[in-house]
Amino acid sequence: MLTNESESNFINTLSPSDDRPPDLTPTSEKRILNLDLGHDRISSDLVVEQLAEYRLLSQQVEEIILDKLLTQAAIDLNIHIDYSSAEFEERYTLNRQSRSYRGMNSAQLTAISERELKLQKFKELRWGDRVAAYFQTHQPQLDRVTISTIEVDDSFIANELFFRINADEQSFAEIALEYSQDAYRQTGGTIGPVFFRELSPKIGGVVRKLQPGELSIPLLMGGKYRLIRLDRLEPAQLNAQMHKLLLDELFTTWFKAEMAVDDNLGLDLAPDLIVNCLSRSKLLIPYLRSTIVRETLTKWQQSAEYQLLLASAPPIESDLDSSQSIAEPLPRSVILQQYQQAQWGHLLNSRFLQSKSQLDRVLFSAIQVKDFHLAVELSARVGEREQSLTKLAIDYSQHPTAKMGGTVGPIQLAQLHPLIYRHLIALKPKQLSPIFQLDGNYVFLRLECWLPVKFDRQIQQHFLNEFFEQWLEQQVAERIGLIVLA
Numbered sequence: 001m002l003t004n005e006s007e008s009n010f011i012n013t014l015s016p017s018d019d020r021p022p023d024l025t026p027t028s029e030k031r032i033l034n035l036d037l038g039h040d041r042i043s044s045d046l047v048v049e050q051l052a053e054y055r056l057l058s059q060q061v062e063e064i065i066l067d068k069l070l071t072q073a074a075i076d077l078n079i080h081i082d083y084s085s086a087e088f089e090e091r092y093t094l095n096r097q098s099r100s101y102r103g104m105n106s107a108q109l110t111a112i113s114e115r116e117l118k119l120q121k122f123k124e125l126r127w128g129d130r131v132a133a134y135f136q137t138h139q140p141q142l143d144r145v146t147i148s149t150i151e152v153d154d155s156f157i158a159n160e161l162f163f164r165i166n167a168d169e170q171s172f173a174e175i176a177l178e179y180s181q182d183a184y185r186q187t188g189g190t191i192g193p194v195f196f197r198e199l200s201p202k203i204g205g206v207v208r209k210l211q212p213g214e215l216s217i218p219l220l221m222g223g224k225y226r227l228i229r230l231d232r233l234e235p236a237q238l239n240a241q242m243h244k245l246l247l248d249e250l251f252t253t254w255f256k257a258e259m260a261v262d263d264n265l266g267l268d269l270a271p272d273l274i275v276n277c278l279s280r281s282k283l284l285i286p287y288l289r290s291t292i293v294r295e296t297l298t299k300w301q302q303s304a305e306y307q308l309l310l311a312s313a314p315p316i317e318s319d320l321d322s323s324q325s326i327a328e329p330l331p332r333s334v335i336l337q338q339y340q341q342a343q344w345g346h347l348l349n350s351r352f353l354q355s356k357s358q359l360d361r362v363l364f365s366a367i368q369v370k371d372f373h374l375a376v377e378l379s380a381r382v383g384e385r386e387q388s389l390t391k392l393a394i395d396y397s398q399h400p401t402a403k404m405g406g407t408v409g410p411i412q413l414a415q416l417h418p419l420i421y422r423h424l425i426a427l428k429p430k431q432l433s434p435i436f437q438l439d440g441n442y443v444f445l446r447l448e449c450w451l452p453v454k455f456d457r458q459i460q461q462h463f464l465n466e467f468f469e470q471w472l473e474q475q476v477a478e479r480i481g482l483i484v485l486a
Helices: 044-053 057-076 085-097 106-142 155-166 172-179 201-207 240-261 271-278 284-301 304-312 332-359 372-383 389-396 418-424 457-480
Strands: 144-152 190-195 219-221 224-234 361-369 407-412 436-438 441-451
Touching: 044 057, 044 271, 044 284, 057 106, 057 240, 057 271, 085 106, 106 240, 144 155, 144 172, 144 201, 155 172, 155 224, 172 361, 172 407, 172 441, 190 224, 201 219, 201 224, 284 304, 284 332, 284 457, 304 332, 332 457, 361 372, 361 389, 361 418, 372 389, 372 441, 407 441, 418 436, 418 441
Parallel strands: none
Antiparallel strands: 144 190, 144 224, 219 224, 361 407, 361 441, 436 441
């Protein structure tokens, strides 16, 4: 889907109060982008070649074609696009604060902000009165659901887990962490909230028959046995957020249809035109990122440090015999990881020790009610094992996780409310906290389990990526300031 995040390009600047028809047609001036990227000058032809290499060229061409389509459609439909200075200031401020535009100057931010406003105004004028009918047609698929799922190989294990969950011997999330074999194991089996249309047809068919909090029997799907619980159902509402989503969908459908009629719509997509657009586009930053990474890795591969690394590396196993063996170039992703390790590997231990307490995860259950006496009664029932916390949460809790039996997590400690954090660190697994007040409600918790972070390859790569992103953002910000149009 073509969203606001991918709709940036350049526009011919108009002041908010200008009464002239909007002109979104790209300028015909031919200019060369002069980038200080280790060369005296990068020609337009070379920039276009690089865009193709980075898989950005088709996106840039689409943006140019979009400008042409918008201009023609505004003329054909007699649409006048205008916006207030307050609307511009709001959009400009949001863009200036966005990481997507970090390092861009005022002229670039102004061009992008104006174009985004005009594009959104065009969508509203063109399809705004159709959104309500479109919503009514697609409403069942726009419901949002949160589900929990466990996937195992063995039918006997699936049945055993089904009964353990129903008997509240363990929480769904605990069992998912221990037994599930799918990609959602690390989230305690939780998926969502997602639109109903994002579920596979088989899972969607099962979920439609469940009530919130209800667990399905083990189902055979794709050779695996799956348990599914509907945790939360949020019926679709035509609010401002939904209106914008559907407006974007109607626009995207129109744009794809217009693109299918004529790929280039008669545009002269010369290299100079593409580069001129790039200089005031959201694609400028992805282009610079890709260029900096390519240059950095190329230079590093020529260094003595890298050659020493290659010489000391163990040989790569191959199916070829010795007479057929050849030196295969390493994938770019592997070279990038090697570079990250060489630059920041010595910082990993200290970063881990500094961050460990905040990266540890916890799984707990919570019941939240307005009445103190009810909280005391429910806590006593759980403590004396008269009723399960899961059932009481479903029946009484006013916390958003009530339909999930009150289960929260697994969640990193850094994401917890400070008061929740202080209570949890004082508990042992399966122990209840005292009742405490939080935001006008009475709450008590039960710690299910701690999930300490491990200094494994995954967390090491996470830290290396963080170091690399910080360095790359700084490099991009410096390069943007060196861009001029000759």
